[in-house]
Amino acid sequence: MSNTTIAPTTAATTSVTPMLESEGLVKTYGRVVALDGVDFALYPGEVLAVIGDNGAGKSTLIKCLSGAEIADSGTMRLDGNVIQFRKPIEARNAGIETVYQTLAVAPALDIATNLFLGRELRKPGPLGSVMRMLEGSGMRGRAKEQMMALGIGTLQNMNQAVETLSGGQRQAVAVARAAAFGSKVIILDEPTAALGVRESAQVLKLIQHLRDRGLPVILISHNMPQVFEVADRIHVQRLGKRAAVITPQSVSITDVVAIMTGALQVDERDQALGPVR
Amino acid sequence: MSDAIAGYDAAEEFLDRQSTIKRVQAVLHTYPWLSPAVVLAITLVIFRIASSKFATPTDLGVIAQQTAVVGTVAVGQTLIILTGGIDLSCGAIMVFSSMVMAKTAFDQGVPGPVALAIGLVVGCLAGAFNGFLITRVKLPPFIVTLGSLGIFTSLTLLYATGRTVRNTELARQLKWLGKPIDLGGFRITTGVIVMLALYAVSAYILRYTAWGTHVYAVGDDPDAARLAGIQNSRVIVSVYVAAGFIFAIAGWVLIGRVNAASPNSGIDTNLDSITAVVIGGTSLFGGRGRVIGSLIGALIVTSVDHGLSVAGLDQSYKQLAIGGLIIVAVTADQWIRRARA
Numbered sequence: 152m153s154n155t156t157i158a159p160t161t162a163a164t165t166s167v168t169p170m171l172e173s174e175g176l177v178k179t180y181g182r183v184v185a186l187d188g189v190d191f192a193l194y195p196g197e198v199l200a201v202i203g204d205n206g207a208g209k210s211t212l213i214k215c216l217s218g219a220e221i222a223d224s225g226t227m228r229l230d231g232n233v234i235q236f237r238k239p240i241e242a243r244n245a246g247i248e249t250v251y252q253t254l255a256v257a258p259a260l261d262i263a264t265n266l267f268l269g270r271e272l273r274k275p276g277p278l279g280s281v282m283r284m285l286e287g288s289g290m291r292g293r294a295k296e297q298m299m300a301l302g303i304g305t306l307q308n309m310n311q312a313v314e315t316l317s318g319g320q321r322q323a324v325a326v327a328r329a330a331a332f333g334s335k336v337i338i339l340d341e342p343t344a345a346l347g348v349r350e351s352a353q354v355l356k357l358i359q360h361l362r363d364r365g366l367p368v369i370l371i372s373h374n375m376p377q378v379f380e381v382a383d384r385i386h387v388q389r390l391g392k393r394a395a396v397i398t399p400q401s402v403s404i405t406d407v408v409a410i411m412t413g414a415l416q417v418d419e420r421d422q423a424l425g426p427v428r
Numbered sequence: 429m430s431d432a433i434a435g436y437d438a439a440e441e442f443l444d445r446q447s448t449i450k451r452v453q454a455v456l457h458t459y460p461w462l463s464p465a466v467v468l469a470i471t472l473v474i475f476r477i478a479s480s481k482f483a484t485p486t487d488l489g490v491i492a493q494q495t496a497v498v499g500t501v502a503v504g505q506t507l508i509i510l511t512g513g514i515d516l517s518c519g520a521i522m523v524f525s526s527m528v529m530a531k532t533a534f535d536q537g538v539p540g541p542v543a544l545a546i547g548l549v550v551g552c553l554a555g556a557f558n559g560f561l562i563t564r565v566k567l568p569p570f571i572v573t574l575g576s577l578g579i580f581t582s583l584t585l586l587y588a589t590g591r592t593v594r595n596t597e598l599a600r601q602l603k604w605l606g607k608p609i610d611l612g613g614f615r616i617t618t619g620v621i622v623m624l625a626l627y628a629v630s631a632y633i634l635r636y637t638a639w640g641t642h643v644y645a646v647g648d649d650p651d652a653a654r655l656a657g658i659q660n661s662r663v664i665v666s667v668y669v670a671a672g673f674i675f676a677i678a679g680w681v682l683i684g685r686v687n688a689a690s691p692n693s694g695i696d697t698n699l700d701s702i703t704a705v706v707i708g709g710t711s712l713f714g715g716r717g718r719v720i721g722s723l724i725g726a727l728i729v730t731s732v733d734h735g736l737s738v739a740g741l742d743q744s745y746k747q748l749a750i751g752g753l754i755i756v757a758v759t760a761d762q763w764i765r766r767a768r769a
Contacts, residue, residue: 240657255656257649259715260641268645269657271638283637312457 167426168231170195170367171216171247171336176225178211185211186222187391193336194426198358198368200378203388204411209371210340212388216369217249217338218242229335248333250325252341258314262306263287263294265313266328297331298323301360303353319350326357330366337361338369343377355381375404383427387411396424456764460709461721463760467707467753468728475735482738489615491727491734496605496619497522497685497694499726500678501701502708503626504671506722509705510634511667512647512714513569517558518675519697520580525551526679527588530689533599540601548676554580555672559665577698588691595687606684619681626674630719643667647714703750704729707757711765728753 169192178186185208193199203209214220216227218236227234229245236242239249256265272286272293273279279286291309298306303323306316313321322342329337339358343351351374358381361368372378378385379399387394387410395410395417402410409415456463475482483491501518508515529547532538538546554576561572595603605619634640642663645653654660678697683689708725710717732749736742 239655243657251655253651255649255652257645257652257656257715259648260645264641264645265652265656268641268653271641273638283633283639285636285638285641287636 167194169193169228171227171229171369173212173216173227174225176212176215176227177223178208178215178220179223184391186215186225188225189388189391190393191216191386192396193367193369194384195367196362196365197383197426198362198370198381200370200372200382200385201388202372202375202378202385202407202411203394207388207411208391209388213249213338213340213369213371216242216336217247219249243332246333246335247338248329248336249338249340250322250329250342252344256313256321256324256328259312261310261312262298262316262324263291263309265324266290266294266297266331268328270332293331294327297327300364301327301330301357303327303357317350318346319353322346322350322354323357326354326361330361330364333366336367336369338371340371341373342370343372343374351377375407379404384424389413398424398427453764453766456760460716460761460764461718461724462709464708464721464724464728464757468724468731471728471731471735475731475739478735478739478741482735485613486615487734487738489611489613491730492616492620493685494730494734495723495726496617496623497678497682498697498700498704498729499723500619500623500626500681501675501697502704502722502726503623503630503719504674504678505701505705506708506710506717506719507630507634507643507667507674508569508671509702509710509712510643510647510714510717511664512650513562513664513667514573514702514712515558515668515671516570516573516698516702517554517577517580518573518671518701519694520577520584521551521554521672521675522679522682522697523691523694524554524580524584524587524679525676526682526689526693527584527593527691529602529680530593530598530683531587533602534593534597540599543599544601544680547679548673551672551674551676551679552669553672555668555670555675556665558672559668562668563661563664584691590691592688592690592692598683598687598689602680602683602689603687604684605681606687617684619684622677622681626677627719627723634719639663639666644715647716649715700729701726703754706761707750707753709757709761711761712758713761713765716761716765 171193173189173191176186176189189208189212191212201209201212211220215222218239218241221237234245257268260268267290272290274284274286278284294309306320313324326342342354346354355377358368358370370378370382382399385397385399385407387397387407389411397407406415410417472483481487501522505515505518525547528550529543532546533540533543558572558576561567562569605617605622607618609616609618634643642653642658645656645658646660646663650660682694686693704725705722706712707728708721710721729750733746736745
């Protein structure tokens with residue numbers, strides 16, 4: 152095993168506060184160690200890819216950050232404030248939205264309803280407060296704006312049932328929902344795993360749109376070419392620890408795979424690469 | 429994105445080809461109550477040809493009165509089926525509530541309105557019992573309500589001690605839904621009005637409130653609903669309680685309809701209500717359907733029943749016709765759910 156130093160593109164020391172960071176996260180399931188003291192940092196306005204082999208702990212890391220799992224120890228900070236999530240809803244209320252791999256949209260419901268599901272808007276005045284009437288046209292209008300802002304204006308009819316859409320369009324609805332409510336961080340868990348080539352390209356475009364709007368994005372993916380295409384920095388997870396943080400410019404795909412599998416080891420002091428954007 | 433699709437040469441002209449049958453499928457996908465409406469129209473026409481006494485203004489009033497009980501139960505049944513559940517105990521809850529109303533007023537001498545309220549609370553509690561077993565103990569709705577069907581039926585018989593509370597013994601308020609209303613030859617009862625009001629209210633709630641949206645979401649895709657932050661169990665329990673309340677109202681309508689409270693009335697209502705909902709275009713898999721379809725479905729069930737007797741035909745044909753319609757309706761549902769715009 153060679154012990155190589157990978158030249159960082161910028162100095163590791165920086166004064167920028169991470170939007171979301173963790174220190175020494177530990178999570179065990181019985182005797183199985185999923186996270187063995189993970190440090191993690193997401194800086195404002197960047198796309199950070201999280202990669203790693205199966206069992207490296209990337210899913211568990213994301214679950215802790217999105218409130219789906221509770222870490223055994225370690226601290227998390229959002230925008231500099233210490234946070235502790237016990238349920239996904241708490242993370243969402245704090246401004247962290249997650250898009251799941253499984254196309255988590257209700258097929259028979261329309262686009263606008265899916266976008267606002269669980270967070271419906273009521274009409275102002277007694278119609279809303281007494282009759283509990285929903286602001287249907289308002290939600291459709293905001294849904295439409297959101298879709299346009301993300302460059303998915305091809306979907307015209309917000310009354311269209313989601314099941315009539317293609318896989319890529321459905322994922323776009325899920326991303327649009329996250330973008331509409333995620334004020335701080337958006338987490339995408341394998342968003343292209345179930346999609347074809349052209350549909351994946353649509354989703355990657357969406358990710359770039361999100362970044363252009365200043366929203367930091369965490370992207371979990373197995374697809375190296377996609378990661379290298381959109382990510383600003385790449386967090387490599389290995390055996391429950393952070394193996395390295397690199398940029399697509401500084402390291403080749405081959406080297407990244409070597410880091411993932413342990414063939415290449417990165418020096419401790421080069422593991423924490425600061426913001427590059 | 430769309431320009432990536434265009435640019436075919438030979439295939440271009442076939443891209444937007446849509447057969448008539450596809451178009452029909454798409455329309456039915458958007459308006460699931462349309463096919464039962466057509467079936468109802470055909471049913472009325474057939475029996476009208478078979479008998480000149482059928483579907484006259486007076487006769488339509490009779491059909492409306494006969495629909496009141498099953499139609500009311502079908503409102504609650506629709507809510508439950510929309511969540512992907514089913515309630516086999518609906519008729520039992522209805523009869524149990526009606527016996528509680530009649531007997532607390534007659535035996536215990538409780539004032540009519542209070543007896544009515546007690547009956548409605550009993551309906552809610554029965555629904556809560558089903559909902560609790562389904563969400564907390566996590567049993568399938570079919571099994572839970574099959575069990576509670578037996579429990580509530582038995583409780584009714586034990587409580588009633590095999591005795592009917594007759595017309596003269598009933599509190600005045602309990603008979604209120606049997607009051608006739610004349611609309612120039614077309615005679616209905618207040619019970620019919622209450623049923624129609626329940627349809628209007630439930631249609632509004634399902635269409636225009638967040639709770640209504642959540643009922644659909646929970647039945648359509650429970651995982652997506654949960655990930656969207658909906659508390660599925662809470663929605664499902666509230667649906668069973670609301671349905672229990674509606675079944676108790678049906679019990680009140682039933683007292684007005686038969687002019688008595690008998691532990692043996694309304695036996696067919698359990699299955700007839702499910703039939704009405706399914707024929708009405710609501711999917712047994714949950715998440716799809718309109719409550720208005722169930723009203724049409726209930727009208728179909730009573731029209732067939734009533735038409736056969738007016739035309740002097742064997743009542744056995746009812747089972748044949750309704751059974752056939754159920755199979756056709758579920759087949760249609762499977763087909764419609766595959767529609768893509």
